[in-house]
Amino acid sequence: MRLSPLLTDLYELTMLAGYCREGMEAKPAAFDLYFRTNPFEGGYAVFAGLEPALDALAELRFAEDELAYLAGIGLFDEPFIAFLRDFRFRGTVVAPPEGTLVFANEPLLTVTGTLAETQLVETLLLNTLNFQTLVATKAARICHAAAGAEVIEFGLRRAQGPDGGVSAARAACVGGATGTSNVLAGMRFDLPVRGTHAHSWVQAFPDELTAFQAYADAFPDSTVLLVDTYDTLKSGVVNAIIVALRLRQRGHELRGIRLDSGDLAYLSREARRMLDEAGFPEVRILASNELDEQVIDSIRDEGGRVDIYG
Amino acid sequence: MRLSPLLTDLYELTMLAGYCREGMEAKPAAFDLYFRTNPFEGGYAVFAGLEPALDALAELRFAEDELAYLAGIGLFDEPFIAFLRDFRFRGTVVAPPEGTLVFANEPLLTVTGTLAETQLVETLLLNTLNFQTLVATKAARICHAAAGAEVIEFGLRRAQGPDGGVSAARAACVGGATGTSNVLAGMRFDLPVRGTHAHSWVQAFPDELTAFQAYADAFPDSTVLLVDTYDTLKSGVVNAIIVALRLRQRGHELRGIRLDSGDLAYLSREARRMLDEAGFPEVRILASNELDEQVIDSIRDEGGRVDIYG
Incomplete structure (x- = not known):
C-alpha cells in the first residue's frame, strides 16, 4: 500500500x-x-x-x-x-x-x-x-x-483512527490472536473475521428471547448470543438454551454465548454448568470487556470456564 | 476523505x-x-x-x-x-x-x-x-x-500507524497545540509544520560547531539548534551562541535552541542566562522529551525558562 x-x-x-x-x-x-x-x-x-x-x-x-x-x-x-x-x-x-x-x-x-x-x-x-x-x-x-483458549481482537473502536485499528488487527494476529472483529483488516490481510451482535440488538426487540431467536433465524450456523443485557444467569443463559434447543430441532447447533460484564469467572462457571446440564457441552463461552493478561490470569485462577477471549 | x-x-x-x-x-x-x-x-x-x-x-x-x-x-x-x-x-x-x-x-x-x-x-x-x-x-x-508557552505536537513516530499520527496532529491542534512535526498532517489540514534537526545530524559531521554552522547555512532564517548531543552547557549552547553571532553578522537571527534530555528546568535557566548575556534575549528555548502536563508543571515550578514545549 x-x-x-x-x-x-x-x-x-x-x-x-x-x-x-x-x-x-x-x-x-x-x-x-x-x-x-x-x-x-x-x-x-x-x-x-x-x-x-x-x-x-x-x-x-x-x-x-x-x-x-x-x-x-x-x-x-x-x-x-x-x-x-x-x-x-x-x-x-x-x-x-x-x-x-x-x-x-x-x-x-x-x-x-x-x-x-x-x-x-x-x-x-x-x-x-x-x-x-x-x-x-x-x-x-x-x-x-x-x-x-482462543483470543480474538476487538480493538477497532478504541484505536487511533482507521489505520490504527487495521494495523493493530494485523499485529495482534502476528502475536497469536486467531481473528479480528475488524472487517477491513480481514479483507486486507486475509484474517478470519468474528462477531455476532451487541446489546442494542437485544434492545431493538420486544424481549430477549425474540431477539435471540431472530438472530438464530438469520445465522443458524454461526450464532453466538450475548447473554448479559438484562440478567445473565436468570434470563440470558436460559433464553440461549431455549434457542439452542430450537436450533437443534432444525438440525443446527448454537455456536456460543458471550459474557460482556460482571464476574466473568463466576458467570462462566455457572453458564458452563447450565449449558452442560441442558445437553450443550459443545456450546462455547466467549468473554469480553477490557480483558488483559492479568484479568485472564485471575479468571483462570478462579476456575473460569472461558473458551474464547475477545 | x-x-x-x-x-x-x-x-x-x-x-x-x-x-x-x-x-x-x-x-x-x-x-x-x-x-x-x-x-x-x-x-x-x-x-x-x-x-x-x-x-x-x-x-x-x-x-x-x-x-x-x-x-x-x-x-x-x-x-x-x-x-x-x-x-x-x-x-x-x-x-x-x-x-x-x-x-x-x-x-x-x-x-x-x-x-x-x-x-x-x-x-x-x-x-x-x-x-x-x-x-x-x-x-x-x-x-x-x-x-x-507554545506547544507543538511531535507524536508521529509513536502513533498507531499513519492515520493515528495524522489524526492525532489534527486533534492536538484542536486542543491548543500551535503546530506539528507531521508533514502529511500539515498538508492535509493546513497546520503549521515545525522541526529542525536530530542528534544524527550532529553525528554526521566531524564536530558540533561544523554541524550547527551547516544547518544555519542551509536555513539562515529558521534555525533551531539541538544542543544536547555532547554536553548541553559546555558545548551545545556555546556553539549555538557562536553560530548566532555569525548569523547576525550576515543579517539573520538564530531562532532557537532545543533541549531534549537532562534536567530541563536547570538547563533552560542556564541556557537562558548564557543566551541573554551573549546578547540573544530573543532566541527561544524549546524543550522536548516525553513531556506531559505534570512534567511541564514541575519545570515551571523549578523556574524553567522554556518558551516552546514539543
Whole structure:
C-alpha cells in the first residue's frame, strides 16, 4: 500500500535538504533501530510490522501535489524539490522475520544505504514497527495467559483512527490472536473475521428471547448470543438454551454465548454448568470487556470456564 | 476523505443483515454517543473529530470489491449485498462544535435515522471521535500547564500507524497545540509544520560547531539548534551562541535552541542566562522529551525558562 513520504517529521526533510546542500547525501550510512525497555515490564517483545514497512519503502516516492506543498512552505529550494522528485529507496534492510522474539537494546532492524535514504525513512519505520511490535507483544502475552483458549481482537473502536485499528488487527494476529472483529483488516490481510451482535440488538426487540431467536433465524450456523443485557444467569443463559434447543430441532447447533460484564469467572462457571446440564457441552463461552493478561490470569485462577477471549 | 465502510466491527454488519431479514431496517432509531469517565482523572474533555466523522458519513458507500469480499465470507445473502450496494447515510447528527468542553455521561453526539443507518455507523463514529477527543483533551491539559508557552505536537513516530499520527496532529491542534512535526498532517489540514534537526545530524559531521554552522547555512532564517548531543552547557549552547553571532553578522537571527534530555528546568535557566548575556534575549528555548502536563508543571515550578514545549 502506498504511504505518502510526507508521513514524516519535518526535520527529516530539513536535515536531508541540509545534507544535499553540503554534498553529503550520497555518503554511506547505517541506522540501527532498537528500543530501550521491553514493554509491559516483560522479558521480551514480538517483532511485527516488517512486511508493511518494506512495502512502503519499495513504493516510496513523492507525488506532484506533495512536492508542490513542500515547495510552498518556504524552506526548500527548487534543486532540492527536484532531488525529492527522483528519490527512491534503494538501501538494504536487515531484520528478523515477523513474530520473532526480540529484546531491548539489540538492533531490531538495520538500514544501510546513502545518508539520504537512511535519514528519510526513519519516522516511517518507527511509526510502523513501534506500534505493531507493541501490539503483537501484548497479544502474545494475552495468548500466553489464555493458555490455549482462543483470543480474538476487538480493538477497532478504541484505536487511533482507521489505520490504527487495521494495523493493530494485523499485529495482534502476528502475536497469536486467531481473528479480528475488524472487517477491513480481514479483507486486507486475509484474517478470519468474528462477531455476532451487541446489546442494542437485544434492545431493538420486544424481549430477549425474540431477539435471540431472530438472530438464530438469520445465522443458524454461526450464532453466538450475548447473554448479559438484562440478567445473565436468570434470563440470558436460559433464553440461549431455549434457542439452542430450537436450533437443534432444525438440525443446527448454537455456536456460543458471550459474557460482556460482571464476574466473568463466576458467570462462566455457572453458564458452563447450565449449558452442560441442558445437553450443550459443545456450546462455547466467549468473554469480553477490557480483558488483559492479568484479568485472564485471575479468571483462570478462579476456575473460569472461558473458551474464547475477545 | 473516503473511509471504507468495512472499517467496522463485523457484528454491525451481522446485526444489520438480521434487521433486514426481520423487516426492521427502516424503523426509526436514535443512538447517543457518550463516555463514562473524564480522561486523565480530569474534570472535562475537549470534543474533537467531528469534521472527519461527518465527511466519512457523507461519503459512506460500499465499493464493488468490498461487496465481493462480504459475499465471500459466507454470512450474507445476495439481497443483503444488494441492500449494501445502495446504502447511503441520510440520518441526522447533532453535536457541539469541535473544541467544546464536554463531560462524562452526557450525550456527546446523537445520531437519528433508520435502524440500519444508525447501527452501521457506530464503530466509525467511535473510532474517529474517541481518539481525537482523547488527544485534544490531553493537548488542552498540556497547553494549560504550559501557561502561555507554545506547544507543538511531535507524536508521529509513536502513533498507531499513519492515520493515528495524522489524526492525532489534527486533534492536538484542536486542543491548543500551535503546530506539528507531521508533514502529511500539515498538508492535509493546513497546520503549521515545525522541526529542525536530530542528534544524527550532529553525528554526521566531524564536530558540533561544523554541524550547527551547516544547518544555519542551509536555513539562515529558521534555525533551531539541538544542543544536547555532547554536553548541553559546555558545548551545545556555546556553539549555538557562536553560530548566532555569525548569523547576525550576515543579517539573520538564530531562532532557537532545543533541549531534549537532562534536567530541563536547570538547563533552560542556564541556557537562558548564557543566551541573554551573549546578547540573544530573543532566541527561544524549546524543550522536548516525553513531556506531559505534570512534567511541564514541575519545570515551571523549578523556574524553567522554556518558551516552546514539543
